[in-house]
Amino acid sequence: MMRIAAALGLCLLAAGCGTQTPLTPPKGAELPPAPYGAAEKPSSDELLRRDALAAPERSVELRRRSEERQDDPFDLPPE
Template sequence: MNIRNAVIGSALAVLALSGCARETDLRPVEGASLPPTPYGADTQPDADDLLERPAQAAPERSVELRTRSEEREQDPFDLPPEG
C-alpha cells in the first residue's frame, strides 16, 4: 500500500511539474480584450508591448553597495528623544 501511494504521489508530482515548463504566448481570454488604447497613442499596444516594463518601473541601481562595515559619519541632527 505504501509503495502504491508513493508511485501515485510521484506521478502526480511529475504531472504538476510538467505544466511549469510550458511556454506559450500570452493573449487575452476568449471574450476579453486588451485594455483600451492609451490617451495620445496612435496604435493599440499588443500583449508583448504591455509586458515590457518602463525604466521608471525597474530603475537600475546607481549607487555602489557597501562591501564592508564602515564607521558612520557624525550626524549633528541625530539627537536623543525628548523627555
C-alpha cells in the same frame, strides 16, 4: 518518507507544465483600450514590459566590510 517523495515528484511535475506560447486575451475579452493620444493599442508584450521607473537598476555598491557611518546632520533626536 514515501509521502515526501510523492510530494516532491508532484511539485516537479507541476513546475514543468508551464507554457511557452505568447500571451493572448481569453475568448470574448480584448486588450485594454489605447492610451489617450496613442494611435493604436499596445500589444500584450508591450503591456508586460516595465519601464525604468517601475524596475530601476541597482546603483549602489554592496558593502564588503563594515565602515564607520558619516555624521548625519538631519539625524536629530525627537523633541
